[in-house]
Amino acid sequence: MLNFLLRISLCFSFYMPYCPCLDAGGDNISVTKGVVSRVEPTQYVHGATQLMAIQIDAAINPGNSGGPAIMGNKVAGVAFQNLSGAENIGYIIPVPVIKHFIAGIEESGKYMGFCSMGLSCQPTENVQLRNHFKMQPHMTGVLVSKINPLSDAYGVLKKDDIILEFDGVPIANDGTVPFRNRERITFDHLVSMKKPNETALVKVLRNGEEHAFTITLQPVLMDDINAGYERLAELQVKKVNGIEIKNLKHLCQLVENCSRESLRIDLDDDRVVALNYESARIATSRILERHRIPSRMSIDLLSEQNSLLMDSAE
Numbered sequence: 001m002l003n004f005l006l007r008i009s010l011c012f013s014f015y016m017p018y019c020p021c022l023d024a025g026g027d028n029i030s031v032t033k034g035v036v037s038r039v040e041p042t043q044y045v046h047g048a049t050q051l052m053a054i055q056i057d058a059a060i061n062p063g064n065s066g067g068p069a070i071m072g073n074k075v076a077g078v079a080f081q082n083l084s085g086a087e088n089i090g091y092i093i094p095v096p097v098i099k100h101f102i103a104g105i106e107e108s109g110k111y112m113g114f115c116s117m118g119l120s121c122q123p124t125e126n127v128q129l130r131n132h133f134k135m136q137p138h139m140t141g142v143l144v145s146k147i148n149p150l151s152d153a154y155g156v157l158k159k160d161d162i163i164l165e166f167d168g169v170p171i172a173n174d175g176t177v178p179f180r181n182r183e184r185i186t187f188d189h190l191v192s193m194k195k196p197n198e199t200a201l202v203k204v205l206r207n208g209e210e211h212a213f214t215i216t217l218q219p220v221l222m223d224d225i226n227a228g229y230e231r232l233a234e235l236q237v238k239k240v241n242g243i244e245i246k247n248l249k250h251l252c253q254l255v256e257n258c259s260r261e262s263l264r265i266d267l268d269d270d271r272v273v274a275l276n277y278e279s280a281r282i283a284t285s286r287i288l289e290r291h292r293i294p295s296r297m298s299i300d301l302l303s304e305q306n307s308l309l310m311d312s313a314e
Contacts, residue, residue, distance in 0.1 A: 034058025034088075035056065036056055037055040037056060039179075039183075039185075040053070044081070051097050051114060051189075052189055053094065054091065054092045054093075055089065055090070056091070056092060057088045057090075058088065060081065060091070066078060066080065075095075079091075079092050096193065100193060113196065115191055115194045115198075116151070116188075117151060117152075117153050117215070118148030118151025118152070118154070119147055119163075120145045121143060121144055121145060123142060123143075124141060124143050124173045125173045133162055133205065135162060135205060139164060140172050141162040141163050141164040142163050142175045143161075144158070144163060146159065147159065152215055152217060153215055157213065157215075161204045162204060162205035162206075163203070164203045164204060165203035166201075166203075168201065191217065200214070225279060225283040232271055232273065235267040235269060237251060238267060240264070241254065241258065249301065261278075262274055262275070263275045263276075
């Protein structure tokens with residue numbers, strides 16, 4: 001999985017021509033030279049996810065994002081974002097992430113996303129914490145503090161489990177795994193490089209006993225109806241078909257009683273989601289079944305909707 005890109009020395013320089021893009025500051029194609037500062041998982045601003053990235057000391061300005069980063073005569077990655085408020089700090093997408101993306105397109109004909117276990121984990125670097133969870137002196141791992149109910153790990157792993165290994169790779173008490181040479185990286189990288197619907201063998205410590213579980217990894221709530229909206233995350237719903245939302249109950253009423261062909265949802269940051277209403281209703285049952293979600297809404301809202309339907313029938 002790791003290629004020449006992830007084995008380069010940190011003292012190597014990158015020559016990064018951003019052709020055919022034209023960045024700010026001139027009209028001709030420009031070339032920027034940079035040095036690798038670090039390689040680690042980084043928050044992808046446009047993807048609302050954390051994946052492997054290479055930090056460089058070359059400026060990335062509007063216009064050159066998406067251009068190739070070249071080392072020698074080979075493409076080493078794609079320039080894609082900078083660090084706001086800092087000087088000469090940019091990031092490029094490394095080859096393994098690009099290959100993972102392309103492989104998904106070639107195999108399925110559409111973007112499949114990057115996998116996540118849907119967990120929140122806590123380091124176990126404190127000796128007393130490890131003793132409390134009955135970890136032996138030779139054991140290392142991370143403590144499961146929260147599990148997303150929509151993830152495939154839900155119902156398999158439990159809160160207070162200690163994840164010892166992922167696919168046979170031991171996890172350190174700080175949540176890292178061996179990387180290149182003597183470097184270490186968070187074990188989330190191993191998860192993100194798995195393909196959707198692939199399985200992972202997870203070794204855990206539960207109540208002092210070791211267990212091994214097989215988990216199927218896949219992006220959460222993916223469906224053809226919402227393709228292209230994967231980047232929208234943690235955004236507040238502001239309006240539905242132009243009507244400002246008062247509360248969750250009001251949102252439910254507007255969606256359930258929509259009489260238009262198209263359902264428009266306005267979010268924070270001036271983002272917009274538009275769905276064909278009937279197609280979305282049909283897709284709802286498919287999504288619920290695929291992701292083992294018991295209901296499309298909470299019990300109180302569902303009861304109220306059923307009461308309204310009974311009243312209208314009378």
